[in-house]
Amino acid sequence: ARPSPFLEPGSITAADNLAIILLSRDNLQPITLEESNGAVDGYAEGTMLNTRFGSFPHSTLLNIPWGSQVRASAVDTGSRGRKRRREATDEDTPTTGPDDETSKPAKKAVQAASGFIHILRPTPELWTSSLPHRTQVVYTPDYSYILQRIRAVPGTHLIEAGSGSGSFTHASARAVYNGYPQSDNDVRGKVFSFEFHETRFNKMREEIERHRLNGIVRLAHRDVYNGGFLSEGKSPGASAVFLDLPAPWEALPHLSRQKPKKASKQNGNVENGEWVSPLDPKKSVHICTFSPCIEQVTRTIEEMRELGWTDIEMVEIAHRRFNAIRERVGANLPAEKGNLQTPADVAEAVERLKQINRKTKEFHRAQAALTANGDADTSEMDVDTPPPISDKDKTNGKEPMSEEESKPWMHGRLYHRAEAELKTHTSYLVFATLPREWTDEDEAAASANWPCGK
Numbered sequence: 001a002r003p004s005p006f007l008e009p010g011s012i013t014a015a016d017n018l019a020i021i022l023l024s025r026d027n028l029q030p031i032t033l034e035e036s037n038g039a040v041d042g043y044a045e046g047t048m049l050n051t052r053f054g055s056f057p058h059s060t061l062l063n064i065p066w067g068s069q070v071r072a073s074a075v076d077t078g079s080r081g082r083k084r085r086r087e088a089t090d091e092d093t094p095t096t097g098p099d100d101e102t103s104k105p106a107k108k109a110v111q112a113a114s115g116f117i118h119i120l121r122p123t124p125e126l127w128t129s130s131l132p133h134r135t136q137v138v139y140t141p142d143y144s145y146i147l148q149r150i151r152a153v154p155g156t157h158l159i160e161a162g163s164g165s166g167s168f169t170h171a172s173a174r175a176v177y178n179g180y181p182q183s184d185n186d187v188r189g190k191v192f193s194f195e196f197h198e199t200r201f202n203k204m205r206e207e208i209e210r211h212r213l214n215g216i217v218r219l220a221h222r223d224v225y226n227g228g229f230l231s232e233g234k235s236p237g238a239s240a241v242f243l244d245l246p247a248p249w250e251a252l253p254h255l256s257r258q259k260p261k262k263a264s265k266q267n268g269n270v271e272n273g274e275w276v277s278p279l280d281p282k283k284s285v286h287i288c289t290f291s292p293c294i295e296q297v298t299r300t301i302e303e304m305r306e307l308g309w310t311d312i313e314m315v316e317i318a319h320r321r322f323n324a325i326r327e328r329v330g331a332n333l334p335a336e337k338g339n340l341q342t343p344a345d346v347a348e349a350v351e352r353l354k355q356i357n358r359k360t361k362e363f364h365r366a367q368a369a370l371t372a373n374g375d376a377d378t379s380e381m382d383v384d385t386p387p388p389i390s391d392k393d394k395t396n397g398k399e400p401m402s403e404e405e406s407k408p409w410m411h412g413r414l415y416h417r418a419e420a421e422l423k424t425h426t427s428y429l430v431f432a433t434l435p436r437e438w439t440d441e442d443e444a445a446a447s448a449n450w451p452c453g454k
C-alpha cells in the first residue's frame with residue numbers, strides 16, 4: 001500500500017491522494033485527486049474542481065510538482081459550471097442568475113474563470129486550516145509546543161482523547177512516525193486515539209483510512225472516563241498523553257501504573273478480569289491536558305497531585321504573527337536607475353516640487369529669450385515637458401546607493417506590523433510527568449551496576 005501523503009507525499013501529485021488547494025491566503029480547500037477515464041458528472045473532461053477562480057479538471061492537477069500554479073481550464077462549463085461554482089464551498093462565490101450572460105454578476109463569474117490556483121502537499125498544518133470542523137480543534141501554535149513538551153518523537157506511543165475533528169491526531173501521527181507498523185507487536189510509533197461520540201468516531205475512521213494513516217493511528221470508540229485506555233485489550237505502552245476532554249480529572253485515574261483506588265474507576269483498563277496499565281513501565285510518561293477554564297485546571301492539578309504526577313506546570317500560548325515589511329520611503333537610488341524616488345517626508349516632497357517649479361520656469365524663460373532672438377525653432381517643442389534633472393537633484397543632494405543597497409528588496413524603511421490573530425483556541429495547558437516504574441528488582445540491578453557497571 002502507498003504511504004500517507006501526510007508522511008511521504010513524494011515530489012508530484014498523484015491520483016487518489018489528498019491535496020490542498022490554495023485559493024487565496026486564508027482560503028484552502030482539501031480535495032482527493034481523481035483519475036477519470038471519460039465523462040464524470042456530465043463533464044467530458046472528467047472530474048472537475050469548480051471554484052470562483054474557474055474550473056479545473058482533475059487531469060490538469062495530476063502528476064505535477066507539489067506547489068505548482070495551475071491556470072483555469074479554457075473549457076466552457078456554461079451555466080452548469082456557474083451553478084456548481086455557486087455551490088462550491090467558497091462563500092465569496094459570486095451569485096448570478098443561472099443563464100443571464102449579460103448581467104454584471106454573471107460577467108464576474110466568466111471573468112473569474114480565467115484565474116489560477118496553487119496545489120499544495122497535505123501537511124498537518126494545512127489540514128488544521130482546512131479540515132471540516134466537528135468540534136473545537138487544537139491549532140498549530142498549541143500543538144507544536146505540546147508535542148515537543150510531551151516528547152513525541154519518532155517511535156513514541158502516544159495516547160490522545162478525544163479525537164474530535166482530528167487536528168491534533170494528524171500532527172501527532174507525523175511526530176511519532178518512523179515507518180508503518182507491520183503488526184500489533186511492532187514497536188514503531190503509534191497514536192492511540194479515543195472518541196466516545198459515535199458520529200465523530202465514524203467520520204474520523206473514514207478520514208484516517210482515506211489519508212492512509214491507519215496502522216499509525218489506532219482509533220477506538222470509547223468513553224475513557226469509564227473504559228480507560230486499552231487498545232483491543234492490550235496496553236498501548238504509552239509514554240506521551242494528550243487529553244482534550246471536558247473533565248480530564250475523570251480520565252486521569254486510568255493513566256496510572258496501579259489499579260485505581262477509587263472503586264468507581266476500577267472497571268476501566270480491564271482485560272480478561274485483569275487490570276492492565278496503559279503506560280510504558282520503563283519510561284517516564286509526559287502528559288498535557290488542554291482546558292479552557294481555570295476551574296478545570298485546578299481540578300486536574302488536584303487529581304494529578306493525588307496520583308503522583310510531578311513537575312506540574314500550567315502554560316498559556318499567546319501566539320502573535322509579526323509581518324516584517326519595507327516601506328518605500330526616501331529610497332535614494334543611483335542616478336542611472338532613472339526615476340525620482342519617493343521622498344522621505346512632506347518637507348522633502350515640498351522642497352522637490354519647488355525645485356522642479358523653479359527649473360521649469362528657468363527653462364521657459366530661457367526658451368522665450370532664444371525665440372525672441374530668433375535662435376530656436378519652438379514649433380515642435382513640448383512645453384509641458386520639464387527640463388532634465390541632474391543626477392545630484394535626483395538624489396536630492398545625497399550620495400547615491402551602492403549596487404547592493406539598490407536591490408528592490410532593500411528599498412525603503414524596514415518596519416513590522418502585528419497581524420490579525422492567527423486562529424488559536426486559547427486554552428490552558430497543564431503539563432506533568434509520571435516517573436517511570438521503579439521496582440525492587442530495578443533497584444537491585446541499579447545498585448549492582450553502581451557506579452559504572454562491573
Ligand code: SAM
Nearest residue numbers: 135138162164165166167168196197223224244
Ligand atoms: N483535540 C481535538 C482536535 O484537535 O480536533 C478536538 C477535541 S474536542 C474539543 C473534544 C472531544 O472529546 C469531542 O469530540 C468529544 O466528543 C470527546 N469526548 C468528550 N468526553 C469524552 C469521553 N469521556 N471519552 C472520549 N471522548 C470524549
